Amino acid sequence: MNDTNARQPGQKLHVVENPVEYEKSVYQKGLQYERPPFTFHAHEWERQASAQMSATSKGYVIGNAGTGETARKNRDAFQRWSIVPNRLVRTEDLPDLSTKVLGQELQFPIAAAPVGVQRIFNPDGEVAAARAAAENNVPYILSSAASASIEEVAEANGDGTRWFQLYWPKNDDEEVTVSMLDRAKKAGYTALVVTLDTYILGWRPSDMDNGYNPFLRSDQIGTAIGLTDPVFRRRFKEAHGVEVEAEMGAAVAEWTRTIFPGTSHGWEDIKFLQKHWEGPMVLKGIQTVADAKKSVEVGVQGIVVSNHGGRQVDGAVSSLGMLPRIVDAVGEKVDVLFDSGIRCGADIAKALGLGAKMVLVGRPYIYGLVLGGRAGVSHVFKSLLGDLELTLHLSGIVSARPDHLNRDTLIRESDL
Numbered sequence: 001m002n003d004t005n006a007r008q009p010g011q012k013l014h015v016v017e018n019p020v021e022y023e024k025s026v027y028q029k030g031l032q033y034e035r036p037p038f039t040f041h042a043h044e045w046e047r048q049a050s051a052q053m054s055a056t057s058k059g060y061v062i063g064n065a066g067t068g069e070t071a072r073k074n075r076d077a078f079q080r081w082s083i084v085p086n087r088l089v090r091t092e093d094l095p096d097l098s099t100k101v102l103g104q105e106l107q108f109p110i111a112a113a114p115v116g117v118q119r120i121f122n123p124d125g126e127v128a129a130a131r132a133a134a135e136n137n138v139p140y141i142l143s144s145a146a147s148a149s150i151e152e153v154a155e156a157n158g159d160g161t162r163w164f165q166l167y168w169p170k171n172d173d174e175e176v177t178v179s180m181l182d183r184a185k186k187a188g189y190t191a192l193v194v195t196l197d198t199y200i201l202g203w204r205p206s207d208m209d210n211g212y213n214p215f216l217r218s219d220q221i222g223t224a225i226g227l228t229d230p231v232f233r234r235r236f237k238e239a240h241g242v243e244v245e246a247e248m249g250a251a252v253a254e255w256t257r258t259i260f261p262g263t264s265h266g267w268e269d270i271k272f273l274q275k276h277w278e279g280p281m282v283l284k285g286i287q288t289v290a291d292a293k294k295s296v297e298v299g300v301q302g303i304v305v306s307n308h309g310g311r312q313v314d315g316a317v318s319s320l321g322m323l324p325r326i327v328d329a330v331g332e333k334v335d336v337l338f339d340s341g342i343r344c345g346a347d348i349a350k351a352l353g354l355g356a357k358m359v360l361v362g363r364p365y366i367y368g369l370v371l372g373g374r375a376g377v378s379h380v381f382k383s384l385l386g387d388l389e390l391t392l393h394l395s396g397i398v399s400a401r402p403d404h405l406n407r408d409t410l411i412r413e414s415d416l
Contacts, residue, residue, distance in 0.1 A: 015107060016137045019385035020094055038371055038379045042344040042364065042387070045380065049367035056212040057120040061366055063206025066314025074310055074341030077320035081350045081410050086396030095392040096399040097385065101335055101358045102191050102280040102301055106161065107137040108385055109352055109400050112377075113339055113362035114165035114193065114284075116145025117214045117222040122369045127156040129369055132377035134160025136385075141165050141193055141360070144180070144259055147221040149228040154187035164189040165284070167198060167259040171269065176258060178276050179231035185278070192277045193304070197285035200262045202312035215256040218248040226255030270298045282337065287317060292326045296333045303330070306339035309362055320351065324407070327355030345387025352400055353410045 026036050039048065050058050064071040099109040112133045119125035126148040133140035134157045142153050144167040154162065164184035169177050181192065207213060214222040226232050227244050236244050236251055244251035273281060282302035283295050295303045305323050307316050319340035327336050338356035342348060343364060351359045361384060368380035388400070397405050 018094060019382055019389050022382040022386050038376060040383055045364055045367035049370035052370055056210045059206035059210045061363060063204050064310040065202040065204060065312050069314050070307055070316045071310025073318040077318035078341060078347050078350055080413055082413055083349060083395050084409060084411050089396035091398055095389055095397060097389060099357055099400060109358045110348060111139040111141055111358055111360050112365055113360035114141040114143035115362055115366055116143040117147050118369060119147035119221050120214060121366055122373050124373050126153050128374035129377050130157040132374045134158050136378055136381040138381050139163060144225055145222045147224050149224050150183045151187050162189050163191040163193050165193040165195055167195055168265055169258045170261040173258050176231050179229050181276050191280040191282060193282045193284050195284045197308050197312050199264050200260055216253060218252055223252050223255045227251060267294055267298055287322055289325050289329045292330045296330050302335035302337055304337040304339050309340050323354045323356060331355050345384055345391045348388045349391050350410060353405050353407060
């Protein structure tokens, strides 16, 4: 990708049509007895995608850590909060969904969460998802565990907003880390999202029942970024005397050990990333007030309140349950994003109302990828945003910004 085509932080995208127009187009086509190719029932996306997936891909995306308790807590937490609609709120337009995150004005308050190995769900994988994200003005976060290269996804994303998610190699592999960051910067990724809770894969019964770890297969699914990295390739050849293609099994295993080293970094190591990344930095996986405050102290620009969708630690606290406490502690000092359990427009509204500036959507768009590739991903984004917009509109909330959508618009069901 030509560096001159990389959009700079703060530069606005073209504006796409209002999400509610998607609903209108469906009804207009219905006048000619045409039905949409995908369901609008958000809870059906998982079931329908599940029916199309192999046992291994289904186990990977739907499976959770341990008994799935954390994932259930994520979903149950949304039921504990309710939106309180107001009436006779005079409006001239549909609600404004725009937000400002990491210094950039964005049309919508959602981003595509970093999800790896997307070619096990659809042959076009990350390329299709990145294109759909750009078409819908949804920031795309590329996983270090992708099945396409940094540069390939950047080309597909075009002038879209894209961020790079880092699975952080150990300090002995700093040269590899710097190489990935340099590649991301050159390819127009404007923010760095550092995942803190996945330095080793969690206890995942669904994957173990299938004997399936995508990061150990002799292909580029999950390891494309490493196998295309010039520093990793040089180091591999120096160690083994051959190119990675000649010993794919060994190369894949070595890359997997590099990005999942088995041990965690410390807070003091953030300085190294800051030295080698000029743009905004976000720490993903924050679940405590203490860690949120520490994030502010080390000088990052954002945090993601996330438990990896329940895929890493069984029995952990729900992300939405912790969100208000973390927002109260650091919300005025750092951008607080939210991840884990988003399935519909009302979920997005509740997370924003509790103080998140943006939510990350993961599994739903992967189900769209399974059901229809690029078009399926686009359908999920449009549906979530249309659902959000009408939810706010019918609740008398004129904007997704915190001066209109906040804790005053919500109530705990237990308080009634």
